[in-house]
Amino acid sequence: MPSTSVAYVVDQLAADIQGGKLAPGTALPTHRQLAAIHGMAIASASKVYAQLKAMGMVVGETGRGTFVRDRPAQREWDSSDEARLNANTTDLSFNHPTWPGQADLLRTMLRNLAASGDLATLMRQQPPGGRRHERQIVADFLTSQRGIDADERHVFLVNGAQQGLDIVARALLEPHDKVAVDALTYPGFRMLAEHLRLHLQPIPGHPDGPDLNALENICRQHRIRAIYTMPTLQNPLGWVLSTEQRQRLVGIARQHDCLLIEDASYAFLVDPAPPALATLAPERTVYVSSLSKSLASGLRFGFVVAPDACAGRIKSAIRASYWSMPSLLTAMATRWIADGTVARQEAMLRQDAFDRQAIAREVLAGMDIITHPASMFLWMNLPEDLRMDRIATALARRGIAVSKAQAYATTRHAPHALRLGLSSLPTAQLRSVLMQVRDTIDRFPI
Ligand SMILES: Cc1ncc(COP(=O)(O)O)c(C=O)c1O
Incomplete structure (x- = not known):
């Protein structure tokens, strides 16, 4: 079989995932199998999965393999919102705790429950x-x-x-x-x-x-x-x-x-x-x-x-x-x-929120921000001449979803502001995403 390029296989799998041909949770071929299917080196097959992982489309679970990731579009109900999420969007509009041990925690719990007495209750x-x-x-x-x-x-x-x-x-x-x-x-x-x-x-x-x-x-x-x-x-x-x-x-x-x-x-x-x-x-x-x-x-x-x-x-x-x-x-x-799992998790997230706030404070220094050092989100008042919907649209074009002030306002007029949730993306990505937010605002309307 002729050897296929990494980019080609990535595109093909991404299209199958986005198009629904590969449903969330589907087990994908092992690196070795993928390499054999496409006549490529195993290292190239690993690159394919690394890229799909970076795009948020698959997850690798140690010892179990690679699976199509389930990322429901949070904004499915809001068809007028240009910041609709797709598999590639960075979500600053919600705070969903996602942490590495989640799948294992659930797996262990299901196993324990299955083994427990009086399950019929x-x-x-x-x-x-x-x-x-x-x-x-x-x-x-x-x-x-x-x-x-x-x-x-x-x-x-x-x-x-x-x-x-x-x-x-x-x-x-x-x-x-x-x-x-x-x-x-x-x-x-x-x-x-x-x-x-x-x-x-x-x-x-x-x-x-x-x-x-x-x-x-x-x-x-x-x-x-x-x-x-x-x-x-x-x-x-x-x-x-x-x-x-x-x-x-x-x-x-x-x-x-x-x-x-x-x-x-x-x-x-x-x-x-x-x-x-x-x-x-x-x-x-x-x-x-x-x-x-x-x-x-x-x-x-x-x-x-x-x-x-x-x-x-x-x-x-x-x-x-x-x-x-x-x-x-x-x-x-x-x-x-x-x-004690919940209490431990809460303690871990307190530190996590604190770390994320520190990153946000540093990247967004000088901007009009209202927040608390323990918070998972921040409020950003936009400069006088900037409208929140236009900034939200510009960010959506860069693949970043944010919440607009009007969703929170109970008065007739909402301030031109955005709320950024800091906790739904890996901490390692937060700095670069916030830099993109800052860049979009600083350079608007370029
Ligand atoms: C202040 C506040 N109350 C309630 C909720 C709803 O939480 P739940 O997901 O538990 O329904 C949220 C979710 O974002 C929230 O921010």
Whole structure:
């Protein structure tokens, strides 16, 4: 057979992967087999796989071989966005923890589960909110890791923090209720409010947190049913409220009888952190978090801790919606919590986020950045004359996906800014990708 060039084989395999002919997870020929198929040297076959790996299309697993990588397009739902992800896009728009041991962790867990006794219980429906011993594991975890005195009866297992927020809003709020939120807030809550016809009242922000005087005025002028807040590592601005700010927030909520919806999705990154609102005001705080940012976003494992007075309504909202979590999944997640995997992973990611922030600070020095040294993301205000959509498009052309400020804005006008997630790509690539971001902005519109 005539020998074929490395580039030709790379193109052919890349086309088969992109075109769907080779499905995610497909085992590819060994280096030796690939070399034989194409009449090339084994070293050339290795180069083929190295290039496909660099393009993000395949993964090599030691001792097992090379597989087509599954990289779902995160933006599939948003067809208007030019930053749609494909296999070659660098994703700065999301934070998905990806770390080398993930596949092995799952493999070991599946093996252990397969070998465990009474496996048939995982084929049975769980009670709404989860099985008691699994809720207890989450409660103990929250007590030891987050300082929250959680009781198993008040813990509910949900498919990720987003569903937790949805269940809380369905259970405890009604259409047209007014909810105070940061002027720039987590887009998932904004979308949820739109679907449930909640009215968002934006709280103007200071660099270090929401303007609490403004919040007080809002509460005086409107009947605010709930305050949605991320006191530890606010998404997108990265602020961490001090104990004093938290106490004042709780004081306002008590005075105006508002529910506090505390979203702690990124809270694990700050250690030690000031007390959770769920600790300061357990009687009116619903605490929502997940393992999406620490262990795996595809696991869809989250939890809600609710005050006693709200627990019944949350349970019935769960019963009316998804009924219960998949038993197999909660078994895996709670075992990872109980055996210390999650705590270890969180500690590792704290260091990782810190290292990535240091790189970002260095590369983006002099630019208008708002962030926190422990955060997995940063907020970049663009120079006066630059529009966020044009910069996002220019970056998309260079294969870099970012989030635009308008997704976070609850006010009519969004600032021209971008949010960059720093954690979805290997640390080794971060510097060069951020340099490309900087270069694109510095030289725009060239
Ligand atoms: C602040 C915040 N809350 C909730 C979520 C949703 O998390 P999950 O993947 O657990 O649904 C996210 C995800 O990006 C987030 O940033």
